[in-house]
Amino acid sequence: MTEFLQQLINGLSLGSIYALIALGYTMVYGVLKFINFAHGDVYMVGAFAGYYLAPWVWKVIPAGQDTTRFSWSSSAGAFAVLLLSMAVCAVLGILIEKLVYRPLRKRPRLTVLITAIGVSIFLENFGQYLFGADPKSFPEILPDRAIEGLGDLTVMVNQSVVLVVTLILLVALHFIVMRTKMGTAMRALAYNPAAASLMGINNDVIISFTFGLGSALAAAAGILNAINYPSIDPLMGILPGIKAFVAAVLGGIGNLQGAVLGGILLGVLETLVVGYVSPMYRDAIAFAVLIAILLFKPNGLLGRVESEKV
Amino acid sequence: MNRPKTWLLVFVALIWAASWFQGAINPYYFDILITIGINIVLGVSLNLVNGYTGQFSLGHAGFMAVGAYVSAAMTIFLCPRWLAACGGGSTAESALFLGALVAGGFGAALAGLAVGVPSLRLKGDYLAIVTLGFGEIIRVMVQNTEAVGGSRGLSIPARETGLFTTYLAAALAVYVVVSLVHSTYGRGFLMVRDDEVAAEAMGINTTKYKVMAFVVGAFFAGIAGGLYAHFKQFIHPEGFGFLRSVDIVVIVILGGMGNTPGVILAAILLTILPEGLRALAALEALPVWLRGMIQNRMILYSLLLIGLMLTRPQGLFSGGGKWLRWWKRRQA
Amino acid sequence: MASLVEKEAGMSPLLEINDCTVAFGGLKAVSELNLSIHQGELMGLIGPNGAGKTTAFNLITGVYRPTDGEIRFDGRSIVGRRPYQITARGIARTFQNIRLFASLSVFDNVRAACNMHLRHGISHALWRGDAFAQEEKAVEDRVMELLEIFHLDHLCNAPSTGLPYGDQRRLEIVRALATRPKLLLLDEPAAGMNPTEKQELVRLIRFTQEKFKLAVLLVEHDMRVVMGICERIAVLDYGMKIAEGTPEEIRNNRKVIEAYLGE
Numbered sequence: 009m010t011e012f013l014q015q016l017i018n019g020l021s022l023g024s025i026y027a028l029i030a031l032g033y034t035m036v037y038g039v040l041k042f043i044n045f046a047h048g049d050v051y052m053v054g055a056f057a058g059y060y061l062a063p064w065v066w067k068v069i070p071a072g073q074d075t076t077r078f079s080w081s082s083s084a085g086a087f088a089v090l091l092l093s094m095a096v097c098a099v100l101g102i103l104i105e106k107l108v109y110r111p112l113r114k115r116p117r118l119t120v121l122i123t124a125i126g127v128s129i130f131l132e133n134f135g136q137y138l139f140g141a142d143p144k145s146f147p148e149i150l151p152d153r154a155i156e157g158l159g160d161l162t163v164m165v166n167q168s169v170v171l172v173v174t175l176i177l178l179v180a181l182h183f184i185v186m187r188t189k190m191g192t193a194m195r196a197l198a199y200n201p202a203a204a205s206l207m208g209i210n211n212d213v214i215i216s217f218t219f220g221l222g223s224a225l226a227a228a229a230g231i232l233n234a235i236n237y238p239s240i241d242p243l244m245g246i247l248p249g250i251k252a253f254v255a256a257v258l259g260g261i262g263n264l265q266g267a268v269l270g271g272i273l274l275g276v277l278e279t280l281v282v283g284y285v286s287p288m289y290r291d292a293i294a295f296a297v298l299i300a301i302l303l304f305k306p307n308g309l310l311g312r313v314e315s316e317k318v
Numbered sequence: 319m320n321r322p323k324t325w326l327l328v329f330v331a332l333i334w335a336a337s338w339f340q341g342a343i344n345p346y347y348f349d350i351l352i353t354i355g356i357n358i359v360l361g362v363s364l365n366l367v368n369g370y371t372g373q374f375s376l377g378h379a380g381f382m383a384v385g386a387y388v389s390a391a392m393t394i395f396l397c398p399r400w401l402a403a404c405g406g407g408s409t410a411e412s413a414l415f416l417g418a419l420v421a422g423g424f425g426a427a428l429a430g431l432a433v434g435v436p437s438l439r440l441k442g443d444y445l446a447i448v449t450l451g452f453g454e455i456i457r458v459m460v461q462n463t464e465a466v467g468g469s470r471g472l473s474i475p476a477r478e479t480g481l482f483t484t485y486l487a488a489a490l491a492v493y494v495v496v497s498l499v500h501s502t503y504g505r506g507f508l509m510v511r512d513d514e515v516a517a518e519a520m521g522i523n524t525t526k527y528k529v530m531a532f533v534v535g536a537f538f539a540g541i542a543g544g545l546y547a548h549f550k551q552f553i554h555p556e557g558f559g560f561l562r563s564v565d566i567v568v569i570v571i572l573g574g575m576g577n578t579p580g581v582i583l584a585a586i587l588l589t590i591l592p593e594g595l596r597a598l599a600a601l602e603a604l605p606v607w608l609r610g611m612i613q614n615r616m617i618l619y620s621l622l623l624i625g626l627m628l629t630r631p632q633g634l635f636s637g638g639g640k641w642l643r644w645w646k647r648r649q650a
Numbered sequence: 651m652a653s654l655v656e657k658e659a660g661m662s663p664l665l666e667i668n669d670c671t672v673a674f675g676g677l678k679a680v681s682e683l684n685l686s687i688h689q690g691e692l693m694g695l696i697g698p699n700g701a702g703k704t705t706a707f708n709l710i711t712g713v714y715r716p717t718d719g720e721i722r723f724d725g726r727s728i729v730g731r732r733p734y735q736i737t738a739r740g741i742a743r744t745f746q747n748i749r750l751f752a753s754l755s756v757f758d759n760v761r762a763a764c765n766m767h768l769r770h771g772i773s774h775a776l777w778r779g780d781a782f783a784q785e786e787k788a789v790e791d792r793v794m795e796l797l798e799i800f801h802l803d804h805l806c807n808a809p810s811t812g813l814p815y816g817d818q819r820r821l822e823i824v825r826a827l828a829t830r831p832k833l834l835l836l837d838e839p840a841a842g843m844n845p846t847e848k849q850e851l852v853r854l855i856r857f858t859q860e861k862f863k864l865a866v867l868l869v870e871h872d873m874r875v876v877m878g879i880c881e882r883i884a885v886l887d888y889g890m891k892i893a894e895g896t897p898e899e900i901r902n903n904r905k906v907i908e909a910y911l912g913e
């Protein structure tokens with residue numbers, strides 16, 4: 009029982025990462041009806057941004073570097089790294105959309121897909137050129153140790169940080185999407201682009217905003233993952249990117265709650281398969297899920313049914 | 319109507335003659351020549367799926383893997399026994415090698431069927447990612463099959479692939495794809511690409527054509543895999559991953575989707591390009607940062623992809639027809 | 651006149667739609683529709699925008715499945731058949747939002763529609779023997795013959811999507827005819843044509859209907875076209891059939907006038 013609980017907690021923290029990335033896929037799909045293939049690589053850039061930003065942050069908050077014990081300064085430092093890297097990726101996401109996807113907006117979907125693959129490969133390989141191909145070790149920005157008093161269960165502080173920060177981000181996202189003007193416009197655009205622009209909504213601004221928001225969440229996922237698994241490299245975004253896409257499809261692409269649900273489910277499932285079946289199938293399981301879901305429930309768990317007009 | 323067959327025969331005779339002199343070719347150039355041939359097979363066959371039929375597949379390397387492993391397994395496990403049974407000889411060896419290639423092709427075709435059928439309901443982005451997923455599943459399966467070396471890779475004892483087999487495969491792939499799309503029957507592929515709803519309304523079983531494209535495409539990818547395995551004499555599951563598929567996709571897109579001559583040109587160009595880049599990267603005169611960037615050909619490929627999509631989505635070499643017409647008009 | 655004779659003789663209709671409903675979510679685009687068309691008949695289907703005419707076509711051709719009801723063609727049920735199977739049974743159509751094969755020439759668009767009747771398959775396309783050559787030649791002749799009827803033969807090498815609107819619509823009809831249908835469904839074939847073109851179109855529809863012994867179901871907003879050639883007209887409004895009869899009867903039907911003028 010304890011082992012199962014342990015697996016569940018591990019799965020939840022992995023699932024949170026997938027959920028955060030999946031949200032970006034789903035939001036972009038919502039407004040543009042296309043899969044941003046390069047999204048997983050934004051997650052990678054997020055982790056690297058944190059890697060390079062941490063020393064700068066510590067210059068401002070020198071006490072933050074001391075991670076032998078918990079302190080306000082170490083938390084503030086970690087928080088600053090998180091926010092800054094989210095900002096960097098938001099800018100990156102907006103830039104990619106402006107430079108590459110926007111000129112193609114009226115073109116066939118295949119053209120856009122190929123371009124997105126191109127952007128993805130570019131980020132991966134330019135990353136290798138810029139950061140070096142060898143894995144780097146993400147700096148310790150928070151003191152990591154097991155939480156005491158849980159009996160046989162080992163829950164690391166950082167694991168709980170992942171869960172808590174994800175929860176906070178989800179609440180913030182919910183607020184942005186449901187309560188702010190920008191969020192409302194985003195939903196309107198997803199629902200009916202033509203009507204939205206008739207209502208005086210500036211599509212370009214909303215789309216930029218969506219890309220920024222999604223990329224920031226991916227960056228957060230990158231940092232949160234790196235504090236648990238500090239080895240980062242320029243190709244680290246490929247698999248989590250694809251898996252998060254699977255999560256988005258599993259939940260029903262275009263649906264925000266669906267992305268979170270799909271992410272968590274996939275994370276837990278993957279952890280259980282690795283724990284109880286074989287670690288060899290860690291990466292194949294996501295694809296099996298994808299194929300099954302597309303065959304039996306192509307609109308995902310929470311997606312809405314659409315039929316093509318002829 | 320019989321011209322294509324004549325061309326095929328003439329070409330096959332030519333390469334047969336040329337293959338007598340293959341021993342005289344400098345090994346470095348020989349390597350490039352064979353790689354070009356294999357890339358032509360891969361590009362032309364993927365073009366049937368992605369270009370002519372409009373089903374964007376990102377898993378071609380997966381089929382290549384199936385072909386490579388099936389044919390290698392035949393060569394390693396079955397051929398020695400059969401050779402012993404029939405008393406050996408170089409003719410028997412060649413025949414068995416061809417048999418292994420074809421078996422690899424059929425194995426891959428079977429995998430193509432397995433991918434094609436569930437992918438029918440999917441379009442565009444979804445299909446691309448599902449085929450990518452299939453490719454990865456194949457890779458993981460190979461990795462977990464100890465009998466063929468698992469994640470250690472597999473060595474093949476003999477270097478059987480030569481000029482003749484490689485270019486025979488290339489010629490056949492081109493012939494099959496071109497003959498198909500230049501027949502009323504094969505126009506069904508183009509109809510599926512242009513408009514599935516209209517194609518069905520014209521009596522086209524779109525399902526059949528899509529599966530057919532996948533199966534034929536996979537068959538030749540399998541052959542290419544077999545050629546590759548018996549040329550490099552070492553195969554590894556990582557060598558058939560997503561990035562290998564992207565390599566092939568770049569060939570098709572650069573050449574122009576649904577443009578076979580363009581794809582052949584692109585296969586040649588993209589095989590030589592890395593060699594050229596390597597030479598360029600060695601130039602002392604260039605600044606260090608540029609040399610570093612040139613060393614990673616994928617940076618260039620990705621920029622090429624993005625640039626092409628922004629400016630010439632029809633590919634680098636399309637519009638050949640226009641030039642031909644212009645030339646003919648000038649002659650007249 | 652043939653159809654009237656048949657009807658009186660009690661022959662079963664070519665196409666029979668019984669109580670068919672098509673719903674998209676809550677919207678019933680076609681609601682409990684009953685319609686029958688006889689061999690060789692030229693029937694009109696009219697109704698205001700969004701009445702469900704195109705949906706009815708999609709229903710007949712198998713693009714949409716009825717949520718309820720039965721469709722019989724030539725005595726056999728076609729519900730649940732795939733569109734290509736229904737085309738093979740003998741129903742061809744044109745599309746309101748023109749759907750030509752964009753990468754194919756005018757000639758190849760029509761040739762593509764001959765695919766269904768080929769006797770030879772993949773092996774002949776690869777072997778390219780005499781049988782293959784003969785059949786390709788026969789197909790080419792047939793395509794040219796059809797194109798000539800619709801005065802499109804001189805455009806045969808032009809890219810199909812570069813044609814003027816009216817030519818594209820006529821090409822869609824030729825393409826549909828190439829499948830050798832018994833029933834031809836035309837969705838607003840005169841849309842975007844000028845009056846002379848419309849007149850010529852009316853003549854062509856009549857001519858082909860007689861030459862190929864077709865039944866035709868025509869959706870058209872131009873009343874002069876519809877009233878001019880249809881023997882019988884059915885009227886849809888909000889997915890429901892509100893009237894059916896001769897052009898004369900429809901012209902004077904209160905419900906029809908209300909549907910068009912009302913709201």
Ligand SMILES: Nc1ncnc2c1ncn2[C@@H]1O[C@H](COP(=O)(O)OP(=O)(O)OP(=O)(O)O)[C@@H](O)[C@H]1O
Nearest residue numbers: 315316317674679698699700701702703704705706
């Ligand atoms: N695939 C679909 N999904 C949802 N609603 C649909 C779909 N196809 C048609 N409809 C709706 O069904 C109704 C009937 O549409 P249809 O196209 O059949 O009308 P129509 O009579 O052909 O109109 P028009 O004269 O404008 O062509 C419309 O309200 C339309 O919005």
Ligand SMILES: [Mg+2]
Nearest residue numbers: 703704705746
């Ligand atoms: Mg309509």
